[in-house]
Amino acid sequence: MGRKRTKSGKIRLAEVAELAGVSPITASRFFRNPEALSVAKRTRVESAAKELGYVPNLAARALASQRTEVIGVLIPSLTNNVFSDVLRGIYDASEGSRYSIQLSNTRYSILQEEKLLRLFLAQKPAGLIVTGIDQTAESRAMLEAADCPIVQIMEIGPNPVDMMIGFSHYDAARAAVAHLFAQGRRRIGFVGARMDPRVQRRLDGYVSAMKDAGLFEQRLVVTTGTPTSVTLGGALFTDLLAREPDLDAVFCANDDLALGVLFECRRREFEVPEQIAIVGFNDLEFMASAVPTLTSVRTNRYEMGKTAASMLIEAIEGRRPEQPVLDLGFKVIERQSSTSRPSDNRPALTGGGAPNKMVALPSSHD
Amino acid sequence: MGRKRTKSGKIRLAEVAELAGVSPITASRFFRNPEALSVAKRTRVESAAKELGYVPNLAARALASQRTEVIGVLIPSLTNNVFSDVLRGIYDASEGSRYSIQLSNTRYSILQEEKLLRLFLAQKPAGLIVTGIDQTAESRAMLEAADCPIVQIMEIGPNPVDMMIGFSHYDAARAAVAHLFAQGRRRIGFVGARMDPRVQRRLDGYVSAMKDAGLFEQRLVVTTGTPTSVTLGGALFTDLLAREPDLDAVFCANDDLALGVLFECRRREFEVPEQIAIVGFNDLEFMASAVPTLTSVRTNRYEMGKTAASMLIEAIEGRRPEQPVLDLGFKVIERQSSTSRPSDNRPALTGGGAPNKMVALPSSHD
DNA sequence: GTCGTTGCTGGTAGCGCTGTCAACGATCCT
DNA sequence: AGGATCGTTGACAGCGCTACCAGCAACGAC
Numbered sequence: 001m002g003r004k005r006t007k008s009g010k011i012r013l014a015e016v017a018e019l020a021g022v023s024p025i026t027a028s029r030f031f032r033n034p035e036a037l038s039v040a041k042r043t044r045v046e047s048a049a050k051e052l053g054y055v056p057n058l059a060a061r062a063l064a065s066q067r068t069e070v071i072g073v074l075i076p077s078l079t080n081n082v083f084s085d086v087l088r089g090i091y092d093a094s095e096g097s098r099y100s101i102q103l104s105n106t107r108y109s110i111l112q113e114e115k116l117l118r119l120f121l122a123q124k125p126a127g128l129i130v131t132g133i134d135q136t137a138e139s140r141a142m143l144e145a146a147d148c149p150i151v152q153i154m155e156i157g158p159n160p161v162d163m164m165i166g167f168s169h170y171d172a173a174r175a176a177v178a179h180l181f182a183q184g185r186r187r188i189g190f191v192g193a194r195m196d197p198r199v200q201r202r203l204d205g206y207v208s209a210m211k212d213a214g215l216f217e218q219r220l221v222v223t224t225g226t227p228t229s230v231t232l233g234g235a236l237f238t239d240l241l242a243r244e245p246d247l248d249a250v251f252c253a254n255d256d257l258a259l260g261v262l263f264e265c266r267r268r269e270f271e272v273p274e275q276i277a278i279v280g281f282n283d284l285e286f287m288a289s290a291v292p293t294l295t296s297v298r299t300n301r302y303e304m305g306k307t308a309a310s311m312l313i314e315a316i317e318g319r320r321p322e323q324p325v326l327d328l329g330f331k332v333i334e335r336q337s338s339t340s341r342p343s344d345n346r347p348a349l350t351g352g353g354a355p356n357k358m359v360a361l362p363s364s365h366d
Numbered sequence: 367m368g369r370k371r372t373k374s375g376k377i378r379l380a381e382v383a384e385l386a387g388v389s390p391i392t393a394s395r396f397f398r399n400p401e402a403l404s405v406a407k408r409t410r411v412e413s414a415a416k417e418l419g420y421v422p423n424l425a426a427r428a429l430a431s432q433r434t435e436v437i438g439v440l441i442p443s444l445t446n447n448v449f450s451d452v453l454r455g456i457y458d459a460s461e462g463s464r465y466s467i468q469l470s471n472t473r474y475s476i477l478q479e480e481k482l483l484r485l486f487l488a489q490k491p492a493g494l495i496v497t498g499i500d501q502t503a504e505s506r507a508m509l510e511a512a513d514c515p516i517v518q519i520m521e522i523g524p525n526p527v528d529m530m531i532g533f534s535h536y537d538a539a540r541a542a543v544a545h546l547f548a549q550g551r552r553r554i555g556f557v558g559a560r561m562d563p564r565v566q567r568r569l570d571g572y573v574s575a576m577k578d579a580g581l582f583e584q585r586l587v588v589t590t591g592t593p594t595s596v597t598l599g600g601a602l603f604t605d606l607l608a609r610e611p612d613l614d615a616v617f618c619a620n621d622d623l624a625l626g627v628l629f630e631c632r633r634r635e636f637e638v639p640e641q642i643a644i645v646g647f648n649d650l651e652f653m654a655s656a657v658p659t660l661t662s663v664r665t666n667r668y669e670m671g672k673t674a675a676s677m678l679i680e681a682i683e684g685r686r687p688e689q690p691v692l693d694l695g696f697k698v699i700e701r702q703s704s705t706s707r708p709s710d711n712r713p714a715l716t717g718g719g720a721p722n723k724m725v726a727l728p729s730s731h732d
Numbered sequence: 733g734t735c736g737t738t739g740c741t742g743g744t745a746g747c748g749c750t751g752t753c754a755a756c757g758a759t760c761c762t
Numbered sequence: 763a764g765g766a767t768c769g770t771t772g773a774c775a776g777c778g779c780t781a782c783c784a785g786c787a788a789c790g791a792c
Contacts, residue, residue, distance in 0.1 A: 038771090041770085392740085425778080
């Protein structure tokens with residue numbers, strides 16, 4: 001029977017409808033599909049809602065419609081700079097849309113991911129963004145059975161669950177090594193930390209490139225499972241030198257490690273790039289600013305997040321992208337740290353070293 | 367009437383109750399307040415839920431109970447390293463609890479903050495974490511009228527809305543300058559970017575310390591509203607030198623700027639610390655690893671986030687903290703970049719410079 | 733023995749919204 | 763002109779859960 005107004009004084013859809021002189025269901029439609037209303041009613045409902053300061057109750061909407069307007073995001077780490085760029089893209093793309101982001105951290109554990117996935121799916125999310133392509137079989141099955149669009153981000157691989165956006169870490173690593181070969185470097189070490197699947201694929205790319213050139217040796221590779229840091233870069237480089245003093249280059253699995261290697265070189269008074277060339281991965285902002293400027297592999301992290309969320313939202317709203325798998329590629333940004341002759345355009349005022357050359361490569365899927 | 371089972375085959379509370387041989391309401395209580403049940407029923411419901419793989423429908427719960435289990439978090443930026451540490455703490459503390467985090471980005475706009483706040487509050491969050499103490503009057507009023515616990519983070523000030531956790535940026539900056547004075551530095555420049563309220567208070571602290579010593583000059587201060595970066599640190603330092611070539615130290619509003627200054631010094635072949643001392647702010651990981659190691663003001667960002675979320679959850683559950691305002695303090699971590707005689711314990715292997723000395727100060731509220 | 737009191741359990745009645753279907757007039761086609 | 767179609771609107775019946783209150787047994791106090 002007629003409850004006139006909820007005790008909390010909250011404005012409900014019914015109040016808006018009453019003021020606008022329409023039925024509640026018409027008011028409801030105004031918020032979900034305004035085009036379906038005649039212009040007259042549309043404006044009436046609109047002004048009534050504004051006048052009352054109506055804000056929809058999302059819980060009621062979710063319960064009645066059997067779906068939420070939540071996009072679930074599963075990422076392995078919040079610490080990592082790389083993910084914060086991706087996240088920023090995701091949040092930017094979701095802003096202004098009706099969807100809200102629900103973030104969960106898998107801590108690089110695919111079992112944790114499976115658990116979170118189960119939790120997420122039980123709440124019928126509007127869409128899902130998951131990191132990488134290495135889910136458990138169980139997770140994979142859940143994803144395939146899910147009745148919402150899904151985007152896998154960070155890398156690309158052969159069997160997308162639904163949509164996929166990323167690049168080939170394997171190819172990117174090969175390109176970095178190829179760049180070092182082109183500069184005449186032969187004894188190239190690899191430094192990697194927290195060997196998640198993507199770092200592992202970078203290592204694989206490095207190994208394959210080195211093997212192709214007949215230059216691979218196991219002792220050129222130093223890795224650890226511990227989380228990455230600048231300090232760790234210096235420590236791993238020290239280990240590497242202990243095993244193999246005769247290096248002429250180091251390829252680092254990320255930029256923090258590369259910066260750590262640079263500092264360690266400085267401590268040891270190694271000339272960079274004359275004695276040791278350094279190449280990082282991700283092209284964080286500081287790479288262009290270091291002395292010498294540091295070569296890195298640029299990846300489009302922000303764009304990846306933003307595009308993933310946009311594609312997802314489009315798909316949720318029924319407009320599936322024509323291209324469900326997007327390779328964002330990468331670029332080897334060649335800077336002083338790996339070019340034998342230090343770059344001429346040495347920056348004077350801004351403190352930023354301009355990239356010398358760019359080599360753009362689409363990553364070829366395998 | 368008797369709907370036996372939802373078409374989607376989803377397990378509802380009613381199914382669990384039926385299997386356990388209890389009423390739905392008893393099953394409901396099991397999930398909210400297990401102690402209220404007799405041990406026999408408790409175990410029956412528990413095993414029934416597990417057997418059926420029951421997952422509660424949060425939308426229905428929220429609708430029926432008129433409250434959600436969402437903690438709203440309003441932060442000004444996702445880019446900033448500082449906030450990613452805070453967020454990590456928040457997520458860590460919320461993990462394992464029933465509460466989920468809803469994050470929104472105010473982009474350093476208090477009007478945007480007000481808008482988001484209105485949106486959040488309409489959904490009746492269980493609790494709220496907001497950044498800083500500079501809300502609009504309207505926001506402030508909404509916060510005070512909100513019927514959920516609230517924590518303000520990042521700084522402390524005189525009139526907490528509810529709870530508050532942070533430290534005094536003003537005092538921290540004063541301590542940094544005092545450290546430089548103690549090292550015999552007199553002509554200390556200030557470099558700051560994206561002058562948000564907290565950076566502004568650091569500047570205020572710097573100015574007051576300099577004035578106290580009779581050393582303040584306006585041209586020692588270079589700031590900009592643009593977002594911070596390593597490259598920008600070099601550029602601002604360059605500007606500062608143009609205005610005032612006779613510097614013996616630079617206090618940077620954050621560590622990225624400090625690293626940029628260090629690189630710029632290297633480019634100009636300035637000796638650090640002999641010619642120029644550098645002090646940063648936040649003590650990001652790389653500061654200990656740079657060459658020379660960089661002095662900074664350590665702030666407990668992760669702990670701040672974690673404690674904020676813990677306090678909030680405790681308060682939501684009715685256990686208000688005895689101490690609603692928590693000053694986490696700061697430490698000036700003295701390293702090579704600002705100590706006239708470079709430290710003896712020059713690191714050999716790990717690439718990390720050990721902090722020489724620590725000066726711990728609780729920040730006194732004003 | 734009566735009367736609270738406490739501990740546990742269940743019934744009823746929604747929470748605020750939307751899916752579905754039906755109804756209505758207007759428009760279009762043959 | 764008659765029927766089909768479209769665009770627009772509203773009535774009804776829940777979505778799955780919990781707040782509220784009532785009931786019932788067991789117990790102790792007097």
